[in-house]
Amino acid sequence: MWRSALLLALLTLTGCTPAPSPLQHTADAPVPLAQAVLIAVLAGDQATLASLALSEQEFRDHIWPSLPAARPERNLPFSYVWGDLHQKSETGLRATIDRLRGQALTLVDVRLGEATVYDGYTVHRDAVFVVRSAGGVTDDLRVCGSMVEQNGRWKVFSYVVDD
Numbered sequence: 001m002w003r004s005a006l007l008l009a010l011l012t013l014t015g016c017t018p019a020p021s022p023l024q025h026t027a028d029a030p031v032p033l034a035q036a037v038l039i040a041v042l043a044g045d046q047a048t049l050a051s052l053a054l055s056e057q058e059f060r061d062h063i064w065p066s067l068p069a070a071r072p073e074r075n076l077p078f079s080y081v082w083g084d085l086h087q088k089s090e091t092g093l094r095a096t097i098d099r100l101r102g103q104a105l106t107l108v109d110v111r112l113g114e115a116t117v118y119d120g121y122t123v124h125r126d127a128v129f130v131v132r133s134a135g136g137v138t139d140d141l142r143v144c145g146s147m148v149e150q151n152g153r154w155k156v157f158s159y160v161v162d163d
Contacts, residue, residue: 023058025051026153033154034110034129037143044101049093053156054148056082062150063157066118085158093159096143104134105141112147121150123157 027033033052040048054063059082069076113126129141146157 021061023054023062023148023150023153023155026155028153030110030112030124030127030147030154031107033147033156034127034143035107037156038105038107038129038131041097041100041143042103042105044097046093046097049097049156049159053089053144053158056086058155059085062121063118063148066120085160088160089158092145092161096159096161100141100143105131108132108138111140121148123148 027036037049037052039045040052060078064070064078064081067081068074069081070078107129109130111128111130112124113128115122115124123146125146127142127144127147129143130138131141132138142161144156144158145160145162148155148157
């Protein structure tokens, strides 16, 4: 017990804070992440889809500090930015599930658009899932708007899809 108190006191005195825990429910590359997302979308598994995307705590700990919106001169509170992103993500996800649930689709590939490097992570925008239907037709799907890569691990940034 006293060791924990000592460690906390030392961290406080030195101005250090413990590193946030790593992102949870990640994949080692975009294709396995997209595969998990597609399977969950087709099954309508919202709990799995939520776990594959950034949580509020992960966004707060890992993403927010480096975003331009977090700069004090922008005067944008975290709660506003997260609330807006989360609401749009949930709305987009519901529409995607409604459109794709129950279909027989197989992931062929993932294409990612522009990447922006921030302090500690990279956001890959415009994720496109290349899928094949049971009839053999290949098509492009927008299921999530972007993916985040941190320390070689991948997670859905949000399910906001701008068409």
